[in-house]
Amino acid sequence: MHNILESIALALQTFKTHKLRSFLTILGVIIGVSTVIAILSLIEGLNQAVTGQIRSLGSDVIYLTKYSMVRRGPAEIEKIARRRDFTPDDAIAISRLPSVAATAPVIERQWNKLKYHNKESGQISIIGSNQYFSKVSNRTVQSGRDLTESDVAHRRNVGVIGSKVAADLFEEESPIGKELTIRGKRIRIVGVFEEKGAFLGQSMDNFILVPYSFFEKLFPGKTLSIFDRAFSTYSIHIMPRPKKLDSAIDEVRELMRRRRGLTFDKPDDFELNTQEMLLDIYHSITQVGFVAIVAIAAISLIVGGIGIMNIMLVSVAERTREIGIRKAVGASNRNILLQFLFESVVLALIGGIIGIVFGILLAKLISAVSPLKAAVALWMVLLGFGFSAAVGIFFGIYPAHRAAGLNPIEALRYE
Amino acid sequence: MAEKTEKSVVCKGINIHKTYWRGKIEVHALQGVDIEIRRNEYISIMGASGSGKSTLIHILGCLDTPTRGEYYLEEKRVSEFSDDELARIRNQSIGFVFQEFNLLPRLSALENVALPLVYAGKKRIERIKKSRAILEKLGLGERIHHRPNELSGGECQRVAIARALINEPKIIFADEPTGNLDSKTGQEIMAIFDKLVEEGNTLVMVTHDPDIARSARRIIKLKDGRIGDA
Ligand SMILES: Nc1ncnc2c1ncn2[C@@H]1O[C@H](COP(=O)(O)OP(=O)(O)OP(=O)(O)O)[C@@H](O)[C@H]1O
Ligand SMILES: [Mg+2]
Numbered sequence: 001m002h003n004i005l006e007s008i009a010l011a012l013q014t015f016k017t018h019k020l021r022s023f024l025t026i027l028g029v030i031i032g033v034s035t036v037i038a039i040l041s042l043i044e045g046l047n048q049a050v051t052g053q054i055r056s057l058g059s060d061v062i063y064l065t066k067y068s069m070v071r072r073g074p075a076e077i078e079k080i081a082r083r084r085d086f087t088p089d090d091a092i093a094i095s096r097l098p099s100v101a102a103t104a105p106v107i108e109r110q111w112n113k114l115k116y117h118n119k120e121s122g123q124i125s126i127i128g129s130n131q132y133f134s135k136v137s138n139r140t141v142q143s144g145r146d147l148t149e150s151d152v153a154h155r156r157n158v159g160v161i162g163s164k165v166a167a168d169l170f171e172e173e174s175p176i177g178k179e180l181t182i183r184g185k186r187i188r189i190v191g192v193f194e195e196k197g198a199f200l201g202q203s204m205d206n207f208i209l210v211p212y213s214f215f216e217k218l219f220p221g222k223t224l225s226i227f228d229r230a231f232s233t234y235s236i237h238i239m240p241r242p243k244k245l246d247s248a249i250d251e252v253r254e255l256m257r258r259r260r261g262l263t264f265d266k267p268d269d270f271e272l273n274t275q276e277m278l279l280d281i282y283h284s285i286t287q288v289g290f291v292a293i294v295a296i297a298a299i300s301l302i303v304g305g306i307g308i309m310n311i312m313l314v315s316v317a318e319r320t321r322e323i324g325i326r327k328a329v330g331a332s333n334r335n336i337l338l339q340f341l342f343e344s345v346v347l348a349l350i351g352g353i354i355g356i357v358f359g360i361l362l363a364k365l366i367s368a369v370s371p372l373k374a375a376v377a378l379w380m381v382l383l384g385f386g387f388s389a390a391v392g393i394f395f396g397i398y399p400a401h402r403a404a405g406l407n408p409i410e411a412l413r414y415e
Numbered sequence: 416m417a418e419k420t421e422k423s424v425v426c427k428g429i430n431i432h433k434t435y436w437r438g439k440i441e442v443h444a445l446q447g448v449d450i451e452i453r454r455n456e457y458i459s460i461m462g463a464s465g466s467g468k469s470t471l472i473h474i475l476g477c478l479d480t481p482t483r484g485e486y487y488l489e490e491k492r493v494s495e496f497s498d499d500e501l502a503r504i505r506n507q508s509i510g511f512v513f514q515e516f517n518l519l520p521r522l523s524a525l526e527n528v529a530l531p532l533v534y535a536g537k538k539r540i541e542r543i544k545k546s547r548a549i550l551e552k553l554g555l556g557e558r559i560h561h562r563p564n565e566l567s568g569g570e571c572q573r574v575a576i577a578r579a580l581i582n583e584p585k586i587i588f589a590d591e592p593t594g595n596l597d598s599k600t601g602q603e604i605m606a607i608f609d610k611l612v613e614e615g616n617t618l619v620m621v622t623h624d625p626d627i628a629r630s631a632r633r634i635i636k637l638k639d640g641r642i643g644d645a
Contacts, residue, residue, distance in 0.1 A: 006533075013521070325517045328478055329578065330506020330534040332499050408505075409479045412517060 007339065011346040014315070022347060025311040028304025029351030029391060030358060033384045036297045037359025040380050042366060043289050045373040053199045054278050060245050061136050062272055064094070064236040064252060069273040070281040081229035083269045084260060088212055091130070091236050093259065097251040099244035104132040104237045105212055109219060114180060114208070116169040124165060125207035126182065128215025134160075134193070136237040144176040144191030147211055155213040160191040162205035180208070183218055201371025245274070301387060304351065305395035312344050312399035323403050324411030337404035344396025345389055352388025356381055422453040424490070425586050425617050426475060431484035433470050433640075444470040446640040447484070452586065452619060457612045459628040460621045462637030468621040469590055471637065475619060476511045476588040477504050489585070506534050510579030512589035516571040518563040518578075524550060524570075525559040528577045535582060549577045553607065569600035576607060586617040593627065605630065 015022040063069060066083045088105045095103035107128040114121045127133070131147045134140065141160060151158050159180070166175045175189045187210060196204040210218070212234075240248035249272055256270055316323070323336055331339075363374035433445040444467045452458060452475075460468050473479040474486060477493060486493045488504065496504065505511075518527045528546040537545075550559050553573045563571050572592060579587055589608065593601030605627055612618050620631065628634050636643045 006539075017521070321517075322519055325519055326530070326534075327502070328505060328511055328517065329531040330502055330582075332502035332534070334499070335502070335534060407479070409473050412478075412513075 007342045008346060010339065011343040014343060015347065015350070021311065022350075025307050026304065026347055026351030026354070028300060028307045029348055029388050030304075030355040032297060032300025032304050033352050033355025033388055034357075034359035034362060035300065036293055036387075037356055037376070037380055037384055038362040038366065038374075039289075039293050039296070040383075041360070041363040041374040041376040042372050043286055043293075044377055044380075045363075045367070045375040047286060048375050049199060049373060050282050051279065054275050054282070056138055056196065060240060060275065062238040062240065062245070062249060062252065062274055064090075064238060064256070065271050065273060066233065066235075066269075067231055068271040070277045077226060077230045080231075081226045085229075086234040086236055086270075088130075088234070090234075090256070090259060093255060094236060094238055094252055095132075097248065097255060099240050099248035099251050100238055101241045102132040102135045102239040104129045104136045105234050106133065106237055107212060107215055107234045108232065109215075111182065114165070114169065114182070116178065116180060119169050119171075121165055121168040121206070123206075124162075126215070126218070127207050127209045128212035128218075129209060130212060132239075133209055133237075136239045139196070140194050141191045142194040143174070144189070146191055147209065152211040152213050155217060156211060157185060157187050157214055158190045158210065159187045160193060160209045161189055162193050162203075162207045163195040164203045164205040165208060166192045185218055187214075198371070249274070297387065301391050304348070305391040308344050308347055308392065309395040309399060311347075312340060312396055313402070315343070316340060316399050316403040319403075320406065320411045320414035323406050324408050324414065327406070327408035328412065333404040336406075337400045340400035340403045341393065341396050344400065345392035348388045348392030348396075349385070352384050355388070356384040359384070422455060424487075425452050425454055425456075426489070427451045427487045428475065428481075429485045429487075431471070431474060431481045431486060433467070433474065433479070434482045444640055445474075445481070448637075448640070448642055450475070450635065450642070452617065454585075454617055455612065455615055456617055456619075457630075457632045458619045459631035459634045460619065460637060461623070461625075461628055461634055462643075464623075466637040467640040468637055470640075472588050472590050472619060472621050476509050477501055478511065502534070506531055507582050508585045510582070510584035510587040512572070512575050512579050512587070512592045514591040514594040516563070516568075516575045516595070518571060518574060520563050523560045523562055524555060524566065524574045524577075527563070527574055528581055531578060531582050545581060546577070549581055550574070553577050567600075568596050569603060572596060572600075572604055573607070576604070580611070586619065587611065589618070589620040591621050591623065593622070593624070601627070 064086065066085070067080045086105065091103045091105035094100055105128075109126045111124055111126050114124055129147070130152045131149050134146050142163070144160070147158070147160060150156070161175060169175065169180075170178065175192060178189050179186045180189065181187070187208070193205065193209075198204065238248065238252060253268065253272060257268065260269060262269065323331075326336060326339075360376050363376060366372055367374045428448055428450045431445050431448040431450075432443070435442040435444055448467075448471060450471075460472065462468050470479070474481050477488070480494065488508065493501070493504075518524075519530070522530070525543065525546050528550060529542040532542040532545060547556075547559060550556060553576065555570060555573055555577070558566060558570060558574075561570075563574070566574065572595075576592075579589075592608070593604050596604060601624075608618060608620065609630055620627075622628050
């Protein structure tokens with residue numbers, strides 16, 4: 001058996017003599033591998049971002065809403081809109097449950113522009129909640145102070161702003177003590193939250209938090225569209241005591257059914273969402289993505305493989321005399337088989353390596369020009385290698401077998 | 416077993432037939448050839464074109480198999496050998512020289528000569544050393560890095576002979592080795608073969624040329640696939 005390095009050198013030698021042809025042959029493999037690597041690393045990047053994001057929402061928080069955050073299918077907006085809204089009183093009742101540590105009623109409205117002297121912010125969120133908002137949403141106040149119970153009780157016109165609002169409106173100045181005006185009402189800034197960064201290009205720090213009691217003064221009346229009635233009313237964020245997630249869910253359900261007067265034969269008219277459910281739904285979506293990748297990979301690698309098989313058959317035909325000579329001086333069928341198999345594997349691997357490099361570059365490029373972030377993992381590179389080697393072997397074996405089976409004299413007589 | 420006084424039998428063919436099919440027509444290239452070759456013999460096979468000389472020497476050189484009849488190499492039946500064993504015999508026991516040289520065009524003279532050593536599993540350093548030595552012995556010391564298209568016909572044939580000799584075979588076959596050469600170069604090649612026999616090698620050579628055949632110690636004449644009278 002002659003040694004592997006020499007076989008590789010021999011295989012590379014034949015590519016040097018047919019550079020263009022070899023390149024065209026492996027184009028299919030290059031395209032296949034690079035697409036797969038690019039898409040996989042983007043999905044992986046998305047996975048990491050989403051998982052991190054969902055986790056950073058604050059661990060084990062339960063979201064009590066009128067609509068399901070995880071159920072797919074046509075949202076029955078009208079039915080959801082007709083459901084009774086939650087109130088801050090619901091939140092107070094829930095906060096007294098034994099398994100519950102903290103509860104925050106949360107209401108949110110988009111606001112187009114916020115001005116301070118000559119500076120203005122883009123669209124921001126105005127959030128109405130209570131002193132537990134920072135706890136259930138895993139945020140800390142960086143400077144100034146948080147909301148207090150008395151702010152809520154006295155409907156004080158105070159606000160804690162996200163770091164992006166602070167940067168947009170006040171730049172280097174301290175925002176503490178400054179006043180903003182929304183709908184003719186002045187809001188005094190008492191604190192700034194620590195930065196959370198961006199998620200899918202969307203800043204997580206572009207909001208102002210006010211006491212919900214003041215929020216109701218800001219946006220009074222029932223001028224809500226059906227969509228807002230379904231999705232923009234109070235939701236209640238509940239943080240269970242440590243290790244009490246399941247019993248907290250049971251207690252909240254029990255309490256809410258009672259408060260909403262649901263008899264035992266009626267289904268819930270509210271939803272209890274957890275992070276686990278959000279992660280599950282996300283994973284089931286990306287699963288579809290993975291299946292699509294496998295399909296793309298399979299198709300492009302089969303196309304690439306057929307290209308390799310074709311060129312190897314041509315190569316065997318062209319080199320029939322060479323095969324005859326090698327056999328005449330003592331090459332065994334296995335020697336010839338391995339020689340041609342090596343060629344197709346090296347060919348496919350070159351395609352695979354180029355494809356891996358291209359795929360990584362492609363992913364980096366997409367990351368650079370879009371909010372998506374690519375995360376290339378070692379297993380993807382190994383997968384690219386493994387796939388292309390497998391293609392080389394699978395589609396190389398038939399031509400190699402044909403070469404190996406040639407009779408030496410017939411091969412030598414071949415013109 | 417060979418008697419003490421006689422030289423031992425290297426190979427032996429009994430009633431060898433070879434039939435080719437050209438479409439529906441059968442071509443009987445060999446029709447019952449009996450042949451015995453002993454150590455250090457120098458045999459010349461002659462005959463008209465199409466009489467089956469190449470067919471016979473290919474079978475003797477284990478490059479092809481007879482349709483009927485038995486062929487023994489050192490008392491072993493060749494028909495019983497596996498593909499791997501046949502490859503090893505072609506590699507170790509037989510040296511074959513062709514009329515059209517059959518060198519690999521992309522390899523240098525040295526690499527062509529070393530090719531059988533590759534399949535013999537020899538290390539690179541040993542391959543180079545041995546191949547260089549034998550090329551030098553055949554007067555090609557200055558040409559070892561040339562490719563076949565940079566060599567004359569005579570030089571190519573000497574490279575091919577070096578390749579046939581590299582594994583010190585038990586028997587050397589040559590099918591019209593001077594057929595593609597002018598007469599002067601042909602004589603130089605023949606001188607090499609004569610010397611090989613003097614050194615104790617066994618040689619079977621196909622030739623058209625009665626002058627060349629004369630230097631052989633035994634002449635076998637083929638006619639229509641049979642051994643005819645001398
Ligand atoms: N592969 C083949 N298929 C069909 N017929 C063949 C084949 N090889 C040889 N023959 C035929 O067998 C016969 C013997 O051929 P062979 O090559 O042995 O002759 P030869 O004596 O070597 O002739 P030459 O002196 O021209 O080389 C010829 O009739 C030839 O046409
Ligand atoms: Mg012939």
